[in-house]
Amino acid sequence: MIRFAYLGALLVSLGGLALIDRRWRLAFWAQPRRAALTIGVGVLAFLAWDLAGLALGIFARGDSPHMTGVLLAPELPLEEAFFLALLCYSALLAWRAFDRRAARSEAARAGRDGSRAEGGPGA
Amino acid sequence: MTNALLDLLVLAVLTGVCWPVLRRLRARPLAATALVLIVLTLVFDTLMIRAGLYVYDPDKILGIYVWGAPVEDFAYAIAAAVGVPVAWTVLGRRTRSRDEAGRQDEAGPAAAPATDPAAGPATDPAAGPATDPAADPA
Numbered sequence: 693m694i695r696f697a698y699l700g701a702l703l704v705s706l707g708g709l710a711l712i713d714r715r716w717r718l719a720f721w722a723q724p725r726r727a728a729l730t731i732g733v734g735v736l737a738f739l740a741w742d743l744a745g746l747a748l749g750i751f752a753r754g755d756s757p758h759m760t761g762v763l764l765a766p767e768l769p770l771e772e773a774f775f776l777a778l779l780c781y782s783a784l785l786a787w788r789a790f791d792r793r794a795a796r797s798e799a800a801r802a803g804r805d806g807s808r809a810e811g812g813p814g815a
Numbered sequence: 816m817t818n819a820l821l822d823l824l825v826l827a828v829l830t831g832v833c834w835p836v837l838r839r840l841r842a843r844p845l846a847a848t849a850l851v852l853i854v855l856t857l858v859f860d861t862l863m864i865r866a867g868l869y870v871y872d873p874d875k876i877l878g879i880y881v882w883g884a885p886v887e888d889f890a891y892a893i894a895a896a897v898g899v900p901v902a903w904t905v906l907g908r909r910t911r912s913r914d915e916a917g918r919q920d921e922a923g924p925a926a927a928p929a930t931d932p933a934a935g936p937a938t939d940p941a942a943g944p945a946t947d948p949a950a951d952p953a
Contacts (some may be wrong), residue, residue: 790847
């Protein structure tokens with residue numbers, strides 16, 4: 693069972709992000725196809741970066757007992773793909789939330805300015 | 816090649832490729848996203864390395880650690896904060912219409928997130944593409 697500790701933790705974390713996504717309709721609950729493609733492109737790009745790091749001997753898989761041992765490529769554990777998905781999904785949700793908030797406050801400011809112009813001074 | 820060199824190379828290429836889209840996005844949300852990811856990296860990278868999930872060749876890294884995270888690892892956080900918003904923006908030009916066809920009936924008042932008390936219904940652009948930078952005609 694301990695072999696599934698890391699993968700399990702990653703899946704629980706992804707599930708937590710999905711709850712946030714659903715609650716505020718940020719990514720998959722706003723535009724599912726676009727969200728899936730964004731995460732997919734991100735994961736593939738990061739995997740390529742990992743493979744470059746592995747090929748250059750910069751890092752390697754540790755001897756942790758917390759991994760399944762399933763490998764996507766030599767020294768590249770299955771868990772890495774889920775980790776990278778978590779990284780990309782976190783980035784997407786955080787940015788979508790911050791950007792939406794910024795857009796709203798811009799719109800609110802524009803609305804206030806507009807009503808002041810209509811209502812005249814001291815309205 | 817050392818990890819620092821590889822990371823700088825990747826970030827330089829990524830930023831160069833993304834720049835035409837990146838420069839049109841709001842700067843503050845991008846910076847806030849990078850900050851969140853840097854803090855998450857600080858905590859979770861430290862834990863992942865302590866747990867022995869992966870190891871570094873000490874000759875290939877600078878040896879500068881922020882808590883338990885090699886400073887080079889923050890390149891992943893920065894790359895995600897640059898690349899993911901740009902990917903979302905670019906991909907929206909291709910996928911938005913198809914996604915919207917499937918969610919016409921979802922976009923009721925329930926779709927409006929209630930995170931910001933300052934944003935009343937009047938200022939709420941229906942929590943949809945109007946809040947999206949990609950909605951600007953290119």
